[in-house]
Amino acid sequence: MPPRQSLLFPDRRSSDEATTSVARAAAAPELADAGFVADSARRRPLWRRLFARLAPGLGGIALLYAIWAAVVASGWRPEWVLPAPKAVLHRIWIELAYVDTWIALRITLQRALLGYAIALAIGLFVGLAMVRLRWLRGAFGGFTTGLQTLPSIVWFPFAILMFQLGEAAILFVVVLGAAPSIANGLLDAVDQIPPQLVKAGRSLGARGFTLYRRVVIPAALPGFVNGLKQGWAFSWRSLMAGELIVIIGDRPSIGTRLAASRDLADAEGLMAWMIVILAIGLLIHLFGFGLAEQRMMGKRGLLGAQRS
Amino acid sequence: MSGRLVVEEAGPVAIAVHDVSKVHGHGSSAVQALDSIRFDVRRGEFACIVGASGCGKSSLLHLIAGLDQPTSGQIGVTGGGTSMMFQDPALFPWLSVEQNVAFPLEVRGVPKAERAAKVAELLELVHLAAFSRRQPHELSGGMRQRVALARALANASHVLLMDEPFAALDAMMRDKLHDDLERIVEATGLTVLFVTHNVREAVRLGDRVLLFSSRPGRLVAEWPVAIPHPRRIESREVTDLAAVITERLRSCAHAPAPVAAVS
Numbered sequence: 248m249p250p251r252q253s254l255l256f257p258d259r260r261s262s263d264e265a266t267t268s269v270a271r272a273a274a275a276p277e278l279a280d281a282g283f284v285a286d287s288a289r290r291r292p293l294w295r296r297l298f299a300r301l302a303p304g305l306g307g308i309a310l311l312y313a314i315w316a317a318v319v320a321s322g323w324r325p326e327w328v329l330p331a332p333k334a335v336l337h338r339i340w341i342e343l344a345y346v347d348t349w350i351a352l353r354i355t356l357q358r359a360l361l362g363y364a365i366a367l368a369i370g371l372f373v374g375l376a377m378v379r380l381r382w383l384r385g386a387f388g389g390f391t392t393g394l395q396t397l398p399s400i401v402w403f404p405f406a407i408l409m410f411q412l413g414e415a416a417i418l419f420v421v422v423l424g425a426a427p428s429i430a431n432g433l434l435d436a437v438d439q440i441p442p443q444l445v446k447a448g449r450s451l452g453a454r455g456f457t458l459y460r461r462v463v464i465p466a467a468l469p470g471f472v473n474g475l476k477q478g479w480a481f482s483w484r485s486l487m488a489g490e491l492i493v494i495i496g497d498r499p500s501i502g503t504r505l506a507a508s509r510d511l512a513d514a515e516g517l518m519a520w521m522i523v524i525l526a527i528g529l530l531i532h533l534f535g536f537g538l539a540e541q542r543m544m545g546k547r548g549l550l551g552a553q554r555s
Numbered sequence: 556m557s558g559r560l561v562v563e564e565a566g567p568v569a570i571a572v573h574d575v576s577k578v579h580g581h582g583s584s585a586v587q588a589l590d591s592i593r594f595d596v597r598r599g600e601f602a603c604i605v606g607a608s609g610c611g612k613s614s615l616l617h618l619i620a621g622l623d624q625p626t627s628g629q630i631g632v633t634g635g636g637t638s639m640m641f642q643d644p645a646l647f648p649w650l651s652v653e654q655n656v657a658f659p660l661e662v663r664g665v666p667k668a669e670r671a672a673k674v675a676e677l678l679e680l681v682h683l684a685a686f687s688r689r690q691p692h693e694l695s696g697g698m699r700q701r702v703a704l705a706r707a708l709a710n711a712s713h714v715l716l717m718d719e720p721f722a723a724l725d726a727m728m729r730d731k732l733h734d735d736l737e738r739i740v741e742a743t744g745l746t747v748l749f750v751t752h753n754v755r756e757a758v759r760l761g762d763r764v765l766l767f768s769s770r771p772g773r774l775v776a777e778w779p780v781a782i783p784h785p786r787r788i789e790s791r792e793v794t795d796l797a798a799v800i801t802e803r804l805r806s807c808a809h810a811p812a813p814v815a816a817v818s
Binding site for chain 2 (some may be wrong): 308441443444446447449450451452453457461462465466468543546547548549
């Protein structure tokens, strides 16, 4: 508990500390019995937290860059086979100036998001059905795990046979790549729900679908995030495999650009597109899932345990 | 045969337990948790069940709450069902304090305005109005248990089942919660069935104390508690009666060791 004087001299403290102590003092009579802790109210500014989080990763990238540059400088391979990192980064910069690049990015991301959304819907539906119906889980639980380990590229010949060389074939494989992970992730997460929460939900009148919507799903969310992330990783991989194999004439995409670089023996372009693919996967992982996960964990008071 | 007993809506009995037995598991691994339990709890009565661990106290509450089915015998509860509180507050960590209390109201489809008023009233009742926007993890153990109490009260059933709700709290906090519960039960006229291994706590709170033996759980004795309210847990009347009950608890326990600590 901060000393009472702090209220009288708020200007001696930094502004956010002062607010905190005011809030604490206002609640003081209630706090006396409770040993209330308001640590979460004390937070560093966003840019500092972001820097602290990103600095080690940026250091790692710098190291990899140095190793790459050193290997190129050693003359192990001629530069038209293994281009220098500086040249590749410059190439990315140039590519970003073309409208075609942005069209390709848009088409690829649209496919990724649509595929992931469909996989999410199917994964949730199948996962929930298996949670509810034990026989269904018995019958198909192992099968779903098997599907999860099946490299999605294996599906392409079949997909092309079914849907010809087109959007549907790509989407089909992306969905099949991600949905089993999502369904399995949901099953695992539901298995790990603290049973007292479900008991409490039932005793408070939540039954059937209401119990699932209001208790089981939110309680499973921290564990389910892993399934969602894995689903994203699989759908992104499947999509890249698909774009390398299923090339549709009037639909430029990141995969077709990578394939074109290969066909033209354009090593610079090849590596440039590989880095773009890596960066997109990573950015969505960090900002799409990472931030949402952090927010959820923080709200539930699960971050402290993770950090220490 | 097992089933639900019909209890008269406005009759004198709120909980009826008729010859209830419960066996967990099957065959050679079967364990008899409860053996021919029979008692009634009157409307507005505060009944406490004490017994050493393994006396089937928690099983019985689950049966009364309808979370489980008896192997034989019948159970009846007055209209509106039951609310339940556990040793673990079991607050939903993704909801704020007020959302937790609002949970049973939302599930029942209570309109928003009415809901907000009811939540405010309940949080006032447990002295937590200042913490309505907090998340459960920001509260102390005692405060969490008070939120759980408010949430159970929001369930709007006349019968409150409590399964060692204060067992994980320190003595001071427990004292405070006893006072709160005494006041709230007085104000609301609830029927309470309170399970504990703490004999003094049972005497401090109850209108009647039921003693269960363990393995299998049997109702072996009961005492009316005629001590006037408000009571103190350290008062002479409470400790004297608790000593009598503890003596009996020792003599009926099979093994001498695991007799509940009296704190």
